[in-house]
Amino acid sequence: MENKAIVALKACPSYEAEDVQAAIDSIFALCGGIERIVKPGQRILVKVNLLMKRKPEQATTTHPAVAAAIVRAVQRAGGIPILADSPGGPYTRGMLAGVYETCGMRAVAEETGCSLNDDFSTTTRFYEEGCVAKHLDLLGVLEQVDAVITVGKLKTHGLSTMTGCVKNLYGLVPGTLKVEYHARYQDVGLFSDMLVDICECVKPSFSILDAVVGMEGEGPSGGRPRQIGALLGGMNPHAVDAVGAQLIGLRPEQVTTLEAAMKRGIVPPYAVAGDALEPMILSDFDIPMKYRRASWVRLVNKLPQALRPRPVFTHRKCDGCGTCVRACPAKAIGMDDNRRPHVDVKKCIRCYCCQELCPKTDVEVKRNPIFALLK
Ligand code: SF4
Ligand code: SF4
Structure with a gap:
C-alpha cells in the first residue's frame, strides 16, 4: 500500500450506535489515527449532508448515528465539532431549525454537546488555482474552523450520477446562491469542475461516506433506500468517492465529479484497507439507465x-x-x-x-x- 491513498472500508450492517462507533473508530485508526486530523482545541466543521427536511430512515441525509460517532471521535481527540450544512432553499435560522430537528441532528447535539451551526454569514474565497471557479461564496462558518470533515451520503444523483464526499461540499454554498451557481455552470462538465474546485479550495482534512443505507433509483431525494452495509473514509475525498462508486457497481469515471478530478490528475492511486471491497459490491444497485455505461455518461452530457x-x-x-x-x-x-x-x-x-x-x-x-x- 506504499505511496497509495488509503480508503478504509468497514462493514456496518445497521445504524446501531455501538456498531457505527466501532466502524468509525476503525476507519480513523486505519488511516493513521484521528490525531493526524484533529489537534486539541481545534474547531472542526463536520459537514453532513442535510439536503432537506427528511427523517433519517428516508436515507436522504447523513444518518445521525454516523454524525454522532464522528463527533465523539473528534471530541475524544480534543477537538470541538460543529455540525453544519446549507440545505436546498433559504438558508435561515428558522429553516435550519426544522431540518436539524427532523434529520436527527438536534438529538446528536443534545447527546454529545456539540454545536449546530447558527452562523448565517457568507465568506468569499478567492481561489486562483480554480479550474472554473476562482471566486467562491461559501458558508461563513468556514472562517471559524481549523478543519473540515466531509460526511457524504451514498446516493444516485441525476446530474453527477452519484453523490458522495465531493458533491456533499456543494452544501457549503449558502442557500439560494446554489440556484445562481447552477445558472452560471449550466453544462454538466462545468458544473462538475466547479464542484471539484470547491473541494480543492476547501480541502477537507478527512472524508467519510455513509453507505450503511444508501439511495438507489431517482436519487438524491426521489429514490429508494437500499441497504449497502458499509462505512468508508480516508484522507482523499476523490479516492473515497471512487471506492463508494465501486460499491454500487459504478466505474469511477461514470461519476462526473470523479471524471473531472481524473482529468486534472488529482485522484491518487488508492488501496482499500479494512474489510474486503469485492464481497460488498452491489452489482444490481439501481442506477438510472443513462449512467450504466461510462460512454453513455459522456454521450448524454454532450x-x-x-x-x-x-x-x-x-x-x-x-x-x-x-x-x-x-x-x-x-x-x-x-x-x-x-x-x-x-x-x-x-x-x-x-x-x-x-x-x-x-x-x-x-x-x-x-x-x-x-x-x-x-x-
Ligand atoms: S432548469 Fe429544468 S431541471 Fe433545472 S430546476 Fe428548472 S425545470 Fe428543473
Ligand atoms: S412539484 Fe414538488 S416542489 Fe414543486 S410545487 Fe409540487 S410538491 Fe412543491
Whole structure:
C-alpha cells in the first residue's frame, strides 16, 4: 500500500450506535489515527449532508448515528465539532431549525454537546488555482474552523450520477446562491469542475461516506433506500468517492465529479484497507439507465439540451408548495391557476434541482426513448 491513498472500508450492517462507533473508530485508526486530523482545541466543521427536511430512515441525509460517532471521535481527540450544512432553499435560522430537528441532528447535539451551526454569514474565497471557479461564496462558518470533515451520503444523483464526499461540499454554498451557481455552470462538465474546485479550495482534512443505507433509483431525494452495509473514509475525498462508486457497481469515471478530478490528475492511486471491497459490491444497485455505461455518461452530457433527459411533473403528490419554482435557476417552471407546476422544456437547462428539492418526490426525470432501447 506504499505511496497509495488509503480508503478504509468497514462493514456496518445497521445504524446501531455501538456498531457505527466501532466502524468509525476503525476507519480513523486505519488511516493513521484521528490525531493526524484533529489537534486539541481545534474547531472542526463536520459537514453532513442535510439536503432537506427528511427523517433519517428516508436515507436522504447523513444518518445521525454516523454524525454522532464522528463527533465523539473528534471530541475524544480534543477537538470541538460543529455540525453544519446549507440545505436546498433559504438558508435561515428558522429553516435550519426544522431540518436539524427532523434529520436527527438536534438529538446528536443534545447527546454529545456539540454545536449546530447558527452562523448565517457568507465568506468569499478567492481561489486562483480554480479550474472554473476562482471566486467562491461559501458558508461563513468556514472562517471559524481549523478543519473540515466531509460526511457524504451514498446516493444516485441525476446530474453527477452519484453523490458522495465531493458533491456533499456543494452544501457549503449558502442557500439560494446554489440556484445562481447552477445558472452560471449550466453544462454538466462545468458544473462538475466547479464542484471539484470547491473541494480543492476547501480541502477537507478527512472524508467519510455513509453507505450503511444508501439511495438507489431517482436519487438524491426521489429514490429508494437500499441497504449497502458499509462505512468508508480516508484522507482523499476523490479516492473515497471512487471506492463508494465501486460499491454500487459504478466505474469511477461514470461519476462526473470523479471524471473531472481524473482529468486534472488529482485522484491518487488508492488501496482499500479494512474489510474486503469485492464481497460488498452491489452489482444490481439501481442506477438510472443513462449512467450504466461510462460512454453513455459522456454521450448524454454532450447531447443538445432538447435530447437530454427532462424533468416531468407527475402532479400525483404535488401540494403546490412552490419549492421547485424557487429552485429553478432557468426560471423555467410556472404555476397554473390550480397551483400545479409546469416546465417550459425550451428554457430548462437540465440541472434537476426541481427533482432534487421536491419534498413530495413528484418530479421524475424522463429519458429520451432511445436510451430505453440501449440495454
Ligand atoms: S412539484 Fe414538488 S416542489 Fe414543486 S410545487 Fe409540487 S410538491 Fe412543491
Ligand atoms: S425545470 Fe428543473 S431541471 Fe429544468 S432548469 Fe428548472 S430546476 Fe433545472
